[in-house]
Amino acid sequence: MSPVSGSGRLVLAATPLGDIRDASARLIEALGTADVIAAEDTRRLHSLAAALQVKPSGRVISFYDQNEVGRLPGLLESLHDGATVLLVTDAGMPSVSDPGYRLVAACVEQDLTVTCLPGPSAVTTALALSGLPSDRFAFDGFPPRKSGERKRWFAPLATEQRTVVFFEAPHRLADTLADAVEVLGPDRRAAVCRELTKKYEEVVRGSLAELAEWAVEGARGEITVVLGPAPVEDKPDLDTLVAEVKQRVADGERMKSAAAEVAEAAGISKKTLYDAAIKSS
Numbered sequence: 001m002s003p004v005s006g007s008g009r010l011v012l013a014a015t016p017l018g019d020i021r022d023a024s025a026r027l028i029e030a031l032g033t034a035d036v037i038a039a040e041d042t043r044r045l046h047s048l049a050a051a052l053q054v055k056p057s058g059r060v061i062s063f064y065d066q067n068e069v070g071r072l073p074g075l076l077e078s079l080h081d082g083a084t085v086l087l088v089t090d091a092g093m094p095s096v097s098d099p100g101y102r103l104v105a106a107c108v109e110q111d112l113t114v115t116c117l118p119g120p121s122a123v124t125t126a127l128a129l130s131g132l133p134s135d136r137f138a139f140d141g142f143p144p145r146k147s148g149e150r151k152r153w154f155a156p157l158a159t160e161q162r163t164v165v166f167f168e169a170p171h172r173l174a175d176t177l178a179d180a181v182e183v184l185g186p187d188r189r190a191a192v193c194r195e196l197t198k199k200y201e202e203v204v205r206g207s208l209a210e211l212a213e214w215a216v217e218g219a220r221g222e223i224t225v226v227l228g229p230a231p232v233e234d235k236p237d238l239d240t241l242v243a244e245v246k247q248r249v250a251d252g253e254r255m256k257s258a259a260a261e262v263a264e265a266a267g268i269s270k271k272t273l274y275d276a277a278i279k280s281s
Contacts, residue, residue, distance in 0.1 A: 008035070008083040010075075010107050012100060014093045014119030017222070018198030020051045026117045028054050034086035036078050038063035038071065040099055044090050063087065068099050072106055079112050091222070093121050097141045097167060122196055122224045123165050129203050130163070130191035130226035137163040143176055150176060154183040157227065164227040170194070170219050177212035180227070184208060189228035195221035238276055241266055245277040255281075 013030055016022040031037065031049050035058045039045035042062050049056055063071050075085055087094045087103065093116075094100035107114045127134050143166060144150045157164055168176050173192070180188070186209030193203045200221065204214055208227075241262055248258040259274035266273075 007112050008079040008081065008085065009113035009115055010079060010103065011084060011086045011115055011117060012094045012104070013086055013088050013117040014121065015048060015088050015091055017091045017120045017122055017125065017196050018201075020048075022120050022197060023048075023052055024117060024119050027119065028052050030086050030117060031056055033084070034058045035083035036061065036075070036085045038075060038085060038087045038103075040064045040089040040094075045088060048088075058084075058086075063103075064099055068102055072103060075103060076106055076110065076112070079107065080110075091120070091122070093119070096121065096123060096139070120197070122167070122193075122222065125196050126191070126193040126203075126224035126226050127163065127165055129193055129196075130228075131205055132163045132189060132191060132226055132228040134163060136161070137165060140164055140166040142167050142169075145172065147175065147179055150179050151183050154180055157230070158184055159230050160227075161229050161232070163229055166225050166227070168223045168225055170221060170223050173219050173223055173225075174212065174215040176225075177208060177215050181208045181212050184227075184230075188230070191226045192219070193224045193226065194219055196224065236266055238268075238273070241268070241273055242277050242280050245273065246280070249277075 011030055011034065013027050015027065031052065032054045034056070037045060037056055037058055037060045039060060040063060042060055045056075045060060061071065079085055087100055089098040089100065092098065095104055104114055123139050127137055138160070143153050186207055188208045189206070190208050190211055191203055191205040192211055192215070195201050198221070204211060206214075245255070245258045245262050248262070249255050255277060256274060259277050260270045263270040263273040
């Protein structure tokens with residue numbers, strides 16, 4: 001459906017992760033012209049505007065996790081009245097593990113215009129710097145805070161064939177990496193990126209065991225972790241499996257049960273192996 005005629009528009013604007021020079025010209029223009037600026041932290045917004053030498057002309061309101069739902073009706077009313085609402089978070093892209101998703105969803109539901117000023121993102125910056133495969137990846141937000149829940153959160157990643165990016169608080173990083181070693185194994189490749197684009201930017205690459213040991217000393221700043229894909233286990237070729245089935249049959253087993261057990265252990269179709277074993281008999 002097309003946007004409501006005469007309605008305003010919601011503008012999602014990426015802000016610098018650290019280096020103010022990463023601010024786009026479109027962000028600077030939007031800060032100076034938007035009717036309403038919804039900011040995760042209004043103090044940071046004013047500091048950003050001052051650093052960029054732009055004076056917000058519109059109304060500035062706070063918009064963070066705890067008040068996001070309460071702010072929706074007023075912002076939606078402003079949009080229906082024709083206002084341009086600029087949404088910014090402390091760093092990076094709004095709604096990506098930051099406030100904004102609910103507002104975007106509400107605008108989509110009400111056919112209001114939503115656009116985006118692209119720019120910095122810790123997710124894609126860390127992915128690019130990690131040295132890990134980037135052709136397929138997933139973003140998983142923040143892991144649970146409690147160890148038991150966190151281990152269950154890691155469990156599905158044991159076989160994940162995509163690179164996975166997630167955020168973590170610096171004071172929980174060591175415990176999180178220790179849990180990852182326990183669930184995913186010590187040899188899984190990963191990278192820890194901290195303070196991206198800032199003066200003390202650091203990217204530490206290695207196995208989970210190496211990173212867990214490094215993190216014990218403590219890490220400061222904004223943390224993004226990139227976890228490499230699970231290793232692909234080599235499966236025996238069909239001829240090898242057929243030979244194993246035939247040997248078990250020679251030792252007295254029934255063809256069907258031998259094929260079923262060998263196929264299950266190898267992770268292939270029972271019918272495929274049974275048919276191949278029959279054909280070679």
